[in-house]
Amino acid sequence: QKEVEQNSGPLSVPEGAIASLNCTYSDRGSQSFFWYRQYSGKSPELIMSIYSNGDKEDGRFTAQLNKASQYVSLLIRDSQPSDSATYLCAVTRRSGGSNYKLTFGKGTLLTVNP
Amino acid sequence: DTGVSQNPRHKITKRGQNVTFRCDPISEHNRLYWYRQTLGQGPEFLTYFQNEAQLEKSRLLSDRFSAERPKGSFSTLEIQRTEQGDSAMYLCASSLVRQGENIQYFGAGTRLSVL
Numbered sequence: 001q002k003e004v005e006q007n008s009g010p011l012s013v014p015e016g017a018i019a020s021l022n023c024t025y026s027d028r029g030s031q032s033f034f035w036y037r038q039y040s041g042k043s044p045e046l047i048m049s050i051y052s053n054g055d056k057e058d059g060r061f062t063a064q065l066n067k068a069s070q071y072v073s074l075l076i077r078d079s080q081p082s083d084s085a086t087y088l089c090a091v092t093r094r095s096g097g098s099n100y101k102l103t104f105g106k107g108t109l110l111t112v113n114p
Numbered sequence: 115d116t117g118v119s120q121n122p123r124h125k126i127t128k129r130g131q132n133v134t135f136r137c138d139p140i141s142e143h144n145r146l147y148w149y150r151q152t153l154g155q156g157p158e159f160l161t162y163f164q165n166e167a168q169l170e171k172s173r174l175l176s177d178r179f180s181a182e183r184p185k186g187s188f189s190t191l192e193i194q195r196t197e198q199g200d201s202a203m204y205l206c207a208s209s210l211v212r213q214g215e216n217i218q219y220f221g222a223g224t225r226l227s228v229l
Contacts, residue, residue, distance in 0.1 A: 008154075036220075042222070043205060046217060046218075049217060090156070100211070100216040101147065102149075102218060104157050106156050
């Protein structure tokens with residue numbers, strides 16, 4: 001079982017729709033959860049971070065965390081063509097000392113059609 | 115530019131050659147990370163520094179790979195005797211742990227092609 005799993009997609013939504021991206025993780029010791037956006041050929045850019053169960057909203061983005069189900073999601077409202085990118089789910093956990101390395105999923109490719 | 119800076123952006127080399135990449139973190143960040151990303155995969159952790167101390171190395175980091183961060187500032191990643199399997203994007207990230215939060219900011223990466 002992979003540590004962080006995402007549907008690779010592609011996920012295709014029409015402009016203005018809600019895009020829903022999902023991620024599951026295997027390590028119950030995971031403490032911090034992140035969504036990064038990566039345009040083709042570019043580096044990952046942080047979109048959202050979430051640390052406790054529930055929802056966290058930032059503009060058109062909402063992250064949802066359910067630690068009991070080991071599930072984290074990202075909703076993008078009013079999707080725009082500029083949102084077309086690969087969305088990477090990442091988690092961190094402590095091991096030994098203060099180790100905060102990110103473990104990434106493979107990413108989900110989102111395409112927003114005009 | 116106050117972001118993470120990586121040089122060079124692209125590197126093409128022949129198999130067996132040595133290559134070195136440089137990363138300049140955000141100035142106040144004390145933690146620095148190296149990741150490797152291949153096509154269709156998420157970034158994979160390679161190694162991590164807190165100030166000048168290298169605190170963890172992944173099993174992915176074979177003995178051909180070495181990383182340094184002298185004086186806790188910039189970092190270099192050297193690959194000796196490159197192999198075609200080393201072709202990837204090498205990403206550097208830096209962070210400053212603040213109030214328990216550790217947000218990693220990535221540089222633009224160095225894309226390595228081994229011929």
